[in-house]
Amino acid sequence: MTKEEKYQNLLPQIQSLVSGETDTIANMANVVAALHEAFGFWWTGFYFVKNNAQKNTEELVLGPFQGPIACTRIPFGRGVCGTAWQRAETIVVPDVHSFPGHIACSSASNSEIVVPVIRNEHVVAVLDIDSREFGTFDDTDRRYLELLTQNLNML
Ligand code: SME
Numbered sequence: 001m002t003k004e005e006k007y008q009n010l011l012p013q014i015q016s017l018v019s020g021e022t023d024t025i026a027n028m029a030n031v032v033a034a035l036h037e038a039f040g041f042w043w044t045g046f047y048f049v050k051n052n053a054q055k056n057t058e059e060l061v062l063g064p065f066q067g068p069i070a071c072t073r074i075p076f077g078r079g080v081c082g083t084a085w086q087r088a089e090t091i092v093v094p095d096v097h098s099f100p101g102h103i104a105c106s107s108a109s110n111s112e113i114v115v116p117v118i119r120n121e122h123v124v125a126v127l128d129i130d131s132r133e134f135g136t137f138d139d140t141d142r143r144y145l146e147l148l149t150q151n152l153n154m155l
Contacts (some may be wrong), residue, residue, distance in 0.1 A: 003140050003141070004032060004140055006038060007046060007111075007129055007140070007141075007144035008041065008089055008093070008114065009064070010034060010038050011033070011147065013034065013085065014030075014031055014034050014035075014152070015151070016033070017030050017031075018030060018031065018152060020144050022108075023065060027062075027127065027152070028046050028063060028064045028125075029064035030065075031046075031148070031152065032045050032046065032064050032066050032118075032127075033043045033066055034062040035129070036067065037066075039104065040054065041066075041067070041107065041108070041129050041130065041131055041136075042067055042068075042108060042109055042130045042131050042132045043060060043065065043066070043067030043068060043070065043106065043129070043130040044051040044066050044067060044127075044128075044129050045062070045065025045066065045067065045070065045096035045127075045128055046062045046063035046064055046065065046117075046126065046127055046128070047060035047061060047062055047063055047074060047081055047125060047126050047128060048060065048061050048124070049066065049085065049086075049122075049123055049126075052073075057075075057076070059073050059074060059075050059076065059080055060076075060082060060085060060126065061073055063125065067106075068105075068106050069105075070105040070129070071103055071105045072108045073082060074130070078101060078103065079102055079103035079104070080093055080096070080099055080112050080114045080128070081103070081114050081126050081128050082103075083101070083114075084115070084116050084123075084126050085116060085123050085126055086116035088113065088116055088118060089116065089121050090115045090116065090142050090145070091112075091113070091114050091125050091135075092137045092138065092139075092141070092142055093111060093112045093113070093114075094134060095111060095112050095134055095135070096108065096110060096111060096112050096130075097110070098110055099112075105130075106130070108132050109131065110131060110132055110133060110134045111130070111131045111132040111133060111134050111135055111136045111137060112127050112128065112129065112131070112137070113128075113130060113136075113141050113142065113150050114126050114128045115127045115142070115145045115146055116135065116149075117148070117149045118149075118155055120138070127148075127149055
């Protein structure tokens with residue numbers, strides 16, 4: 001099965017999985033599990049944009065994920081996740097070691113895609129996927145993962 005066919009099979013399944021449930025955390029947890037299982041990624045998870053009252057600033061905070069333990073907080077503009085949040089656009093990184101400021105939560109990760117979840121023109125979360133292989137992600141991943149995060153009524 002091609003990557004395209006995998007996404008075409010998976011997206012309707014994910015849609016029906018979350019359509020009967022209104023709880024955001026429960027739906028996000030199932031979304032990352034479905035993606036992680038279907039593709040065998042190294043790490044698949046969401047970070048939420050949250051206010052840090054102590055610092056009087058917003059930052060990314062770890063949400064539902066599958067894979068090894070990860071960094072819990074990421075500042076605006078830092079790493080691939082913080083940069084995708086800042087730019088409000090998807091970032092595909094074929095080799096994380098050459099991305100300036102990449103945050104290595106796991107040394108086993110070699111490529112990455114981060115897709116911002118945008119609601120009312122604001123980034124409210126990011127979907128971060130890491131792979132142990134180089135160059136795992138391309139425009140097909142970008143297209144389907146953007147479709148997924150835009151259409152899912154989970155936030
Ligand atoms: N590598 C990410 C940090 C998150 S972890 O990989 C799960 C980054 O540079 O933003």
